[in-house]
Amino acid sequence: MEPATRDALRLSILEIRSLTTVFGPNPARALRSLRSGASDEQIAASGHVIALRDINLRICEGEIFVLMGPSGSGKSTLVRHCNRLIAQTDGQVLVQGLDLATQSPSALRALRRTQISMVFQAFGLLPHRTVLDNVAFGLELQGLAVRERRARAMTIIEQVGLEGWELRMPAELSGGMRQRVGLARALCVETPIVLMDEPFAALDPVIRELLQNDLLELQRRFGKTFVFITHDVDEAIRLGSRIGILDKGRLLQVGTPLEIILNPVSPTVAGFVRHVNRSRAIPLSAALEPRAGDDRRPPSERSVGNRSVEERSVEERSVEERSEDLLLDARQPLEDVLPHLLVSTNRVGIQQDGQFLGLVSRQRVSELLRGPG
Numbered sequence: 001m002e003p004a005t006r007d008a009l010r011l012s013i014l015e016i017r018s019l020t021t022v023f024g025p026n027p028a029r030a031l032r033s034l035r036s037g038a039s040d041e042q043i044a045a046s047g048h049v050i051a052l053r054d055i056n057l058r059i060c061e062g063e064i065f066v067l068m069g070p071s072g073s074g075k076s077t078l079v080r081h082c083n084r085l086i087a088q089t090d091g092q093v094l095v096q097g098l099d100l101a102t103q104s105p106s107a108l109r110a111l112r113r114t115q116i117s118m119v120f121q122a123f124g125l126l127p128h129r130t131v132l133d134n135v136a137f138g139l140e141l142q143g144l145a146v147r148e149r150r151a152r153a154m155t156i157i158e159q160v161g162l163e164g165w166e167l168r169m170p171a172e173l174s175g176g177m178r179q180r181v182g183l184a185r186a187l188c189v190e191t192p193i194v195l196m197d198e199p200f201a202a203l204d205p206v207i208r209e210l211l212q213n214d215l216l217e218l219q220r221r222f223g224k225t226f227v228f229i230t231h232d233v234d235e236a237i238r239l240g241s242r243i244g245i246l247d248k249g250r251l252l253q254v255g256t257p258l259e260i261i262l263n264p265v266s267p268t269v270a271g272f273v274r275h276v277n278r279s280r281a282i283p284l285s286a287a288l289e290p291r292a293g294d295d296r297r298p299p300s301e302r303s304v305g306n307r308s309v310e311e312r313s314v315e316e317r318s319v320e321e322r323s324e325d326l327l328l329d330a331r332q333p334l335e336d337v338l339p340h341l342l343v344s345t346n347r348v349g350i351q352q353d354g355q356f357l358g359l360v361s362r363q364r365v366s367e368l369l370r371g372p373g
């Protein structure tokens with residue numbers, strides 16, 4: 001087996017192959033008509049809805065995979081396939097390599113308990129239980145002994161900054177803290193894969209941002225894999241390791257937030273990301289001045305000779321020696337360099353983890369902010 005193939009198999013924790021889902025009285029017949037050329041109107045006239053069309057997707061271990069799309073695009077349908085709350089009309093869903101369609105009911109139950117769980121409504125707390133027992137509630141449903149579930153719940157409670165509140169009742173907490181208890185409960189599940197269907201949709205922006213930070217922090221800490229649904233593009237960009245864009249049952253594009261912002265594959269995708277605050281969403285690493293190192297040609301063909309002495313010395317000096325310039329981190333957003341570029345022609349360096357990466361290109365910044373068209 002090719003190393004690349006082996007790698008892909010190892011890392012793909014959830015895989016969707018050629019998945020098509022039709023709702024209606026006779027999905028199989030509707031699918032046959034579709035394949036033999038019936039139009040969407042004809043399918044609709046027969047009382048069927050094509051919710052998903054030929055979806056192919058691999059979700060990797062430890063990522064936050066965000067499914068984004070407008071209402072009715074098929075997000076909830078797709079995520080429900082992932083733990084087989086609904087059955088597909090065609091195609092396959094594999095969790096850790098297991099084809100869900102071939103699992104017995106008891107095997108499926110075990111899978112949902114130990115491998116993949118769905119967070120429906122993260123924030124409805126039980127009013128007569130302490131914070132601790134609210135957080136441990138999911139584990140109780142899974143049948144864990146009381147000591148074990150409380151110990152695990154405490155870890156998460158500390159993680160979301162609710163230490164000291166564990167024996168309080170929900171009514172004693174502020175609104176923001178209650179939401180955190182809800183998130184902690186959702187994340188207290190044992191499974192390595194967690195499915196979340198628009199968990200933050202109903203929250204006010206301030207609390208929402210706090211919970212997004214909590215989620216990112218918990219994901220870094222525990223390394224779980226999340227499939228997170230949202231119709232909010234800013235949330236998708238903030239949270240997603242990668243984003244899949246759904247529209248009318250089709251998966252239009254899968255990529256990192258930056259790939260999708262910089263290279264939308266179609267006008268539809270470009271339309272979804274049009275209102276993104278580019279200065280905030282694009283990191284400085286994208287605005288690096290092109291250097292010889294970016295040249296794909298072999299060294300013998302590169303004309304090193306015409307690079308200025310200064311340019312070369314820039315690369316050779318360490319970060320410490322370059323303290324006369326403004327030095328920003330590659331992960332900072334473009335907006336952090338704008339005030340400087342507006343008033344000064346001094347050069348701005350970019351570093352990451354103590355390594356000097358190069359200079360900010362004013363030209364690149366301008367292109368990145370302008371976007372396509």
Ligand SMILES: Nc1ncnc2c1ncn2[C@@H]1O[C@H](COP(=O)(O)OP(=O)(O)O)[C@@H](O)[C@H]1O
Nearest residue numbers: 023024049051070071072073074075076077078
């Ligand atoms: N149980 C169902 N029966 C019939 N149609 C459904 C059912 N569930 C979803 N649909 C239809 O499938 C499409 C996708 O729905 P859904 O997955 O809920 O979208 P989203 O979560 O992106 O808003 C919609 O047209 C919806 O009306």
Ligand SMILES: [Mg+2]
Nearest residue numbers: 075076077197
């Ligand atoms: Mg939905």
